[in-house]
Amino acid sequence: MPEVLFSVDQSKRFREQARLGxxxxxxxxxxxxxxxxxxxxxxxxxxxxDGDIRNDDSAEDVRGVDLSIVHQLSGxxxxxxxxxxxxxxxxxLDVGPVPQEEGPVAGQGWGYTGIFAKVNGGGFxxxxxxxxxxxxxxxxxxxxxxxxxxxxxxxGITHPGLIGTAPSHDLLGTWNSREAELIATDPDxxxxxxxxxxxxxxxxGALEGEQAEAAAREAARTAPPRENGGNQDIKNLTRGAxxxxxxxxxxxxxxxxxxxxxxxxxxxxxxxxxxxxxxxxLGVDLIKGGMETYGVTTNPVFFPGRVEPRYSExxxxxxxxxxxxxxxxxxxxQLAYRxxxxxxxxxxxxxGYAPEQAYLILGAAPIEGRFSxxxxxxxxxxxxxxxxxxxxxxxxxxxxxxxxxxxxxxPKA
Numbered sequence: 001m002p003e004v005l006f007s008v009d010q011s012k013r014f015r016e017q018a019r020l021g022x023x024x025x026x027x028x029x030x031x032x033x034x035x036x037x038x039x040x041x042x043x044x045x046x047x048x049x050d051g052d053i054r055n056d057d058s059a060e061d062v063r064g065v066d067l068s069i070v071h072q073l074s075g076x077x078x079x080x081x082x083x084x085x086x087x088x089x090x091x092x093l094d095v096g097p098v099p100q101e102e103g104p105v106a107g108q109g110w111g112y113t114g115i116f117a118k119v120n121g122g123g124f125x126x127x128x129x130x131x132x133x134x135x136x137x138x139x140x141x142x143x144x145x146x147x148x149x150x151x152x153x154x155x156g157i158t159h160p161g162l163i164g165t166a167p168s169h170d171l172l173g174t175w176n177s178r179e180a181e182l183i184a185t186d187p188d189x190x191x192x193x194x195x196x197x198x199x200x201x202x203x204x205g206a207l208e209g210e211q212a213e214a215a216a217r218e219a220a221r222t223a224p225p226r227e228n229g230g231n232q233d234i235k236n237l238t239r240g241a242x243x244x245x246x247x248x249x250x251x252x253x254x255x256x257x258x259x260x261x262x263x264x265x266x267x268x269x270x271x272x273x274x275x276x277x278x279x280x281x282l283g284v285d286l287i288k289g290g291m292e293t294y295g296v297t298t299n300p301v302f303f304p305g306r307v308e309p310r311y312s313e314x315x316x317x318x319x320x321x322x323x324x325x326x327x328x329x330x331x332x333x334q335l336a337y338r339x340x341x342x343x344x345x346x347x348x349x350x351x352g353y354a355p356e357q358a359y360l361i362l363g364a365a366p367i368e369g370r371f372s373x374x375x376x377x378x379x380x381x382x383x384x385x386x387x388x389x390x391x392x393x394x395x396x397x398x399x400x401x402x403x404x405x406x407x408x409x410x411p412k413a
Contacts (some may be wrong), residue, residue, distance in 0.1 A: 001042065001187065001281075001330070001382045002040045002041045002042045002092060002093070002281050003041050003042065004041070004042045004043075004044060005032065005033040005035070005041045005042065005043060005076040005077060006019060006021065006033070006042075006043045006044055006075060006077075006217075006315055007019065007044050008044035008046050008074070008277065009279060010046070010051075010098055010101065010103065010105045010107070010108060011103075011105075012257070013035030013050055013051065014046045014050045014203065015203055015211065016258040017046075019030075019032055020203065020205050020256070021046075021062055021072060021074050021075060021203065021205060021257070021312070022073050022075070022076070022203050022205045022221060022255065023069060023070060023071055023072055023073060023202065023203045023222060024197075024202050024203070024204060024215075024216070024219035024221065024222065025164075025166065025167055025172065025175075025219060025220040025221075025222060025228070025230070026166070026167075026169055026204060026207075026215045026218070026219040027166050027168055027169055027213070027248070027249045027253070028173060028204075028206065028207060028211065028215050029074075029076055029166065029204050029205040029206075029207060029253070029339065030205055030206045030342070031075070031076045031077060031078035031251055031253055032077065032205065032206075033077055033078070034077070034078040034079070034080060034251065035077060035078070035079055035080065035284060036080045036081075036286055036345070037079060037080065037081060037143055037284060037285045038081070038283075038284075039079075039281075039283065040093060040281065040282070040283040041077070041280070041281070041282060042278075042279055042280065042281050043074040043075065043077075043256055043280045043281075043282065044074065044278075044279050044280075044294060045072070045074050045160075045256070045257045045258075045277050045278055045279065045280060046072040046074075046105075046277045047072070047105065047106040047107055047108065047259070047275050047277040048070050048071045048072055048161075048162075048257065048258045048275055049065055049070060049265070049275070049339050050069055050072055050152065051071065051104070051105045051106070051116065052064075052066070052069075052311060053065065053066055053106060053112050053275070055104065055106075055110050055112075055136050056136075056411075057148075057411050058134075058136040058411050058413065059114070059132045059133050059410075059412055059413035060132075060324060060413045061095045061113040061134070061410040062115070062116065062117075062132040062133070062134045062271065062413060063117050063120065063131075063132035063285060063386050063413035064120070064195075064257050064413075065114075065116075065120065066201065067120065067121055067195075067223075068198055068200050068202075069200040069201045070222065070223070070258075071161075071222045071223075071231065071257050071258045072257050073162065073222065073255040073256065073257040073258075073260075074255065074257055074280070075253070075254055075255030075256060076166055076251075076253035076254060076255045076284055077253070077254045077255070077284075078250075078251030078252065078253055078254075078411070079251060079252045079284050079286060080251075080292060081286060082250065082251050082286055082310075082333045083247065083250060083288075084168065084247055084248055084249065084250070084292055085247065085290075085291050085292060086252070086286050086287060086288055086289060086291065087180055087244045087245065087246065087247065087286070087287040087290030087291055087294070088165060088244070088245040088246075088247050088252045088254060088284060088285075088286060088413045089242065089243075089244055089284065089285040089286065090163065090242070090243040090244075090245060090282055090283070090284055091241070091242050091243075091282065091283035091284075091285075092159075092160070092237060092238060092239055092240065092241045092242075092243070092280070092282060092305060093239070093279040093281040093282060093283055094239055094279075094280075095159060095160060095238065095239060095259065095278065095279070095280050096278050096279060097109070097111070097139060097156050097157055097158075097259075097261060097276050097277070097278040098276075098277055098278050098279070099278075099279065103146065105277055106275055106276045106277060107259070107276035107277030107278045108277075108314060109138065109139055110136060110137060110138050110139060110276075111136075111137050111139065111144070111261045111274040111275050111276040112134060112135065112136050112137065112271075112272055112274065112275055112362040113134070113135045113137065113146075113269065113271060113272060113273065113275070113360050113363055114132065114133065114134045114135075114269065114275075114400060115129050115131070115133040115134075115269045115270075115271070115356060115359060115360065115363075116132060116269070116270050116271055117130065117131055117132040118131075118190060118191060118302060119131035119190060119413070120132075120191075120271065121191055121267040121270055122191035122269075123268060123270035123271075123272070124142065124153045124266060124268035124269065124270070124272075124338065124341065125145060125268065125269075125338065125341060125345075126191065128342065128355075129269075129355070129356055129359055129386055131356075131412055131413065132150070132411075132412065132413040133356045133359075133360065133410050133412050134411050134413075135148040135149050135357075135360045135364070135410045136148060136412060137213070137261065137262075137274045139261060142155050142156060142158075143155050143156070144261060144262055144274055144364075146157055147362060147408075148357070148360075148404065148408065148409070148410035148411065149353075149361055149407070149408075150407055150408050151391055151392050151405075151407060152361055152365065152390055152392075153251035153260065153392065154309065154365050154366060154387065154389075154390040155262075155309035155310065155366070156260075156261045156262025156263075156309075157163055157235045157236065157238050157261065157262060157263070157305070157307070157308050157366050158235070158238060158239075158259070158261055158262070158278075159235055159236070159238040159259075159260055159305070160237065160239045160256045160257065160258060160259055160260070160280055161231060161232075161233045161237070161257075161258035161260050161263070161267070161318060162222060162229075162230060162231040162232070162233075162255075162257050163229055163230075163237070163243065163245075163254070163255070163256040163260035164207075164226075164228040164229030164230040164231075164254075164255065164256075164300075165228045165229065165245045165246065165248060165249070165251070165252045165253055165254055165255075166228065166248065166249045166253035166255070167220065167226075167227070167228050167248050167249070168248040168249055170246055171227060171228070172218065172219075172220055173218075174250070175220050175226060176196070176197060176218060178218065179194040179195075179196065180194075180196060181194065185194060189199050189242060191310050193222050194224070195221040195224075196221075197216075197217060197218050197219055197220065197221065198221065198373055198377040199213070199216035199217055202215075202216035202219060202410055204216060207271070210384075212305075213391060222362040224245050226340075227232075227246060227299060228245065228246065228248065228300075229243070229300045230397065231258065232273050232300075233260075233263065233266075233267045233273070234260075234302075235260070235262075235263045235264070235265060235366060236304035236308065237302060237305060237306040238304075238305030238308065239305050239306065240304075240305040240306030240307055241302055241303060241304055241305040241306075242302060242303045242383060243300055243301075243302040244287070244290065244294075244296060244300060244302065245300045246291050246297065246299075246300065247291070248294060254282075254284065256262055256280055256282070257277045258275075259275075259276050259280065260273035260275065261273070261274035261275075261276050261278060262273060262274045262364055262365065262366060262367075263363070263364065263366070264362050264364060264365050264366060264367035265368055265369030265370075265384075266337065266341075266363075266369050267363060267368055268341055268359070268362055268363050269359060269363040271363075272360075272362075272363025272364065273363065273364060274364050293399075296334055301329075301368060303346055309340035309366055309367070309387075310392075311359060311366070311387035311388075311389055312389075313387070313388045313389065314368065314385035314386055314387055314388065315385075315388055315395060315396070316383050316384065316385050317340045317341075317343040317344040317347065317383065317384045317386065318340055318343070318364060318372075318381060318382075318383055318388070319331070319335075319336045319337060319338065319340030319341070319342070319343060319381070319382045319383070319384075320336050320380065320381055320382075321336045321378065321379050321380045322335075322339070322378040322379065323335060323339075324339075324342070328378055328379075329336065329378070330378050331374060331375075331377060331378065331380045332375065332380055333371050333374055333380040333382055334358075335380075336371075336379070336381060336382035337369060337371070337382035337384075338383045339382070340369075340383055340384040341359075341362055341384055342344070343384075344362060344367075344384050344386055345358040345359055347395075348395075350362065350402040350404065351393065351395065351402045351403060351405070351407070352404045352405045352406060352407040353403055354407070354409060354410070355409060356407070356410060356412070357408075357410055361409060362384070362386075365386075365387065366387065366388055367384055367385060367386050367387070368384075369382070369383070369384055369385075369387035370383045370385070371383065393405070
């Protein structure tokens with residue numbers, strides 16, 4: 001096992017750990033450790049809501065969850081010799097739930113998927129699903145099942161939802177400025193258009209006193225992906241993936257967290273993956289001057305992981321850029337993907353699932369989402385590929401009709 005550079009006691013809250021991580025992006029957060037290029041190490045991770053979501057049959061915890069505490073990030077790790085303009089090469093060697101443990105915290109043999117209430121974060125389909133729901137998943141080796149979603153069993157593509165480097169002060173200012181401009185276009189939007197800096201519940205590693213207070217007022221929230229990587233939620237960043245992350249500060253300051261046992265493309269319920277705590281084994285190296293050399297200046301690039309379930313058959317749902325009221329939009333790929341997801345949900349309800357159950361399945365199972373056509377005016381075409389083998393009944397269309405059955409229910413708040 002690689003050396004553990006960031007350890008987590010799963011019986012304690014994140015801010016009670018012996019070594020503090022962070023839940024905001026800021027260049028002044030000190031590294032918890034420094035490694036040389038070529039090093040391999042382990043980060044232990046707390047699940048993103050720090051144990052607030054419980055293994056029970058109620059969704060009250062999801063409805064009232066406090067978004068100001070996320071994400072719980074392990075790090076930062078500095079890499080010797082890393083300077084602005086370099087590319088940090090990160091290999092994902094291994095990732096998984098809390099090893100050999102069962103307990104009350106996600107990752108200890110179980111995980112969860114949630115639909116956030118519209119008034120508290122919402123999700124991709126929040127206008128159709130404004131209330132909070134939850135599904136709890138049990139882990140069986142590499143497979144997951146849920147008592148709240150009977151008839152479904154699949155192999156997950158375990159991955160860190162969030163991995164990135166620290167921004168520079170200039171880049172942090174750019175983030176805050178452009179996101180503030182967006183918020184100003186509709187400051188009362190529900191859910192909000194973006195999440196501005198919020199000192200409440202900010203955790204900034206070893207920063208203390210006035211320095212911590214000043215940083216908390218400008219530190220960026222970790223919810224969106226940005227130039228530094230961050231919360232990209234890419235399911236194929238799994239074992240065997242190699243990521244090339246831009247370096248904006250001395251040492252790079254690599255952090256990671258938000259581990260997922262499984263996720264569908266898009267993580268469409270927002271809490272759409274199977275969330276868990278666990279461990280992440282990484283290797284790091286450097287490409288000096290790599291940002292300019294390869295033109296990778298505003299984005300990471302990566303090789304996908306080599307480990308994924310071998311589903312060979314998919315039922316594919318198509319969506320176009322025509323909204324639910326029948327209005328035509330021009331090449332709106334986001335809308336097209338939404339319609340493809342809604343079409344898949346409508347289909348699954350014919351087999352006995354409630355719409356929210358189908359929504360949760362699409363968020364957690366390893367579906368594939370694709371922008372299949374983006375040039376043919378006026379309609380973009382997006383597709384959702386649903387693996388047929390994850391169901392213990394036949395979902396193929398046939399002259400006999402769907403095998404409708406009582407599929408239970410998932411908790412609602």
